[in-house]
Amino acid sequence: MMIVIVNHSIKMDGNSCSIYNYLFQLFITRKYDNYEVVIYGDSKAFAFYKNKFEQSFFCSNVKISFISKSYIGLKRLNDYCNVKTCLLGEDEYLYISHDLRLVTFSVSNIYKGVLIARDMYDVCLYTRKGALTGLIGLSLPDAYVTQLLRKSIKTAFNLVRYELGFLYQVPVDDSFLLAVDEKERLLRVSFQNYRSFLNDFVFRNKRISDQTKEYINARVAYIDEFDSMIRVYEGDTNKSDVYFYYAFYLYLICQNLYDSKKYSLCVSTSIRILETYLTGYLIGASRAKPDGSRIKLHRYNHKKCNYEWVGAGGFGNVWEIFVDEFPLSLDASLISKVDKVKDLRNKSIYGHGYNPLTASSAQLSMETVMTIISKIEKDASGKPVFEKMKCKWVCFNKSIQKEILVDTFAIS
Known part of the structure; x- marks a missing residue:
């Protein structure tokens, strides 16, 4: 899966259809089977793209998320895309500006500690530890994204507890x-x-x-x-x-x-x-x-x-x-x-x-x-x-x- 950021607000300009067509070409020419499009803009832009993706047969492999454009939203966007890309096992994510410029961002090294979450399942299972205590103290600049990550870790590691109860x-x-x-x-x-x-x-x-x-x-x-x-x-x-x-x-x-x-x-x-x-x-x-x-x-x-x-x-x-x-x-x-x-x-x-x-x-x-x-x-x-x-x-x-x-x- 590839993360793609779309920086667009409907009230900013009338390029919505052009950006959607650009995204469509991107999806059919890249090697990835699935995409997550993060709309960084306003709710009208999110509603527009969400409706477009849901109606298109060729975009059935696309998830869409929304982060409101603001100072706090920018920090949240940075955290979210870096953490999600790490969890996917990728090294980079894409950014599309409202004027159709495509930029590739590499995952920042400060987020690489998130990779521990992907590699701890077997360790917890074999040592009969049902919780990932090592990541409890993990704190990202945005508290909301930190909360999402901890919730996801807890969900995934519930399977460890269940597996131990089974074995x-x-x-x-x-x-x-x-x-x-x-x-x-x-x-x-x-x-x-x-x-x-x-x-x-x-x-x-x-x-x-x-x-x-x-x-x-x-x-x-x-x-x-x-x-x-x-x-x-x-x-x-x-x-x-x-x-x-x-x-x-x-x-x-x-x-x-x-x-x-x-x-x-x-x-x-x-x-x-x-x-x-x-x-x-x-x-x-x-x-x-x-x-x-x-x-x-x-x-x-x-x-x-x-x-x-x-x-x-x-x-x-x-x-x-x-x-x-x-x-x-x-x-x-x-x-x-x-x-x-x-x-x-x-x-x-x-x-x-x-x-x-x-x-x-x-x-x-x-x-x-x-x-x-x-x-x-x-x-x-x-x-x-x-x-x-x-x-x-x-x-x-x-x-x-x-x-x-x-x-x-x-x-x-």
């Missing part, structure tokens, strides 16, 4: 991912607050783009589908699809743990992802079933020479039954990698040891788990839940945060 269930406790019994952990998951926050976010922020709304609506659709599965599962524990959705949810958490440099917990959660996914697979194959708050496995007893239902007792038993049940052979090197990941987990503080784990250990864990899940889902008997969700899922990253900052930082 880390209340109470926020890492041990929740690892210590609660299988069925109890699943039934305690609740996204009601997250769903309400997202719906309210869309309702209150009319200026966010249609694409961002689609991202948010896709999140709500996932939550609705997952929640409906949990309700069905609570009455019929033979419904195994909920385990695949929950494993995907753990996968999202695991990615955040890796980015947060919590490598030991990332490895342990990787094991939890695979255990949860395989539990769903084995329930579907009638080799596992929930029993109270535990999972039981249908395992062959070599001493008694018959099958019997026994408590899962951990990942090792679930993995053993899966290898026995899976109709396709698993590569020996892949099985070896699973053993390696399990050994890493057991040596960490979340297993039976105290060794800190590294980024390479966490990366190996996630890659191994995803390779096995991908292999299962390519099998004719598998359900491609992960593939489907990975294609549909959109991370709320810096690009979306930038989009929201730009959309909500508007003077009119």
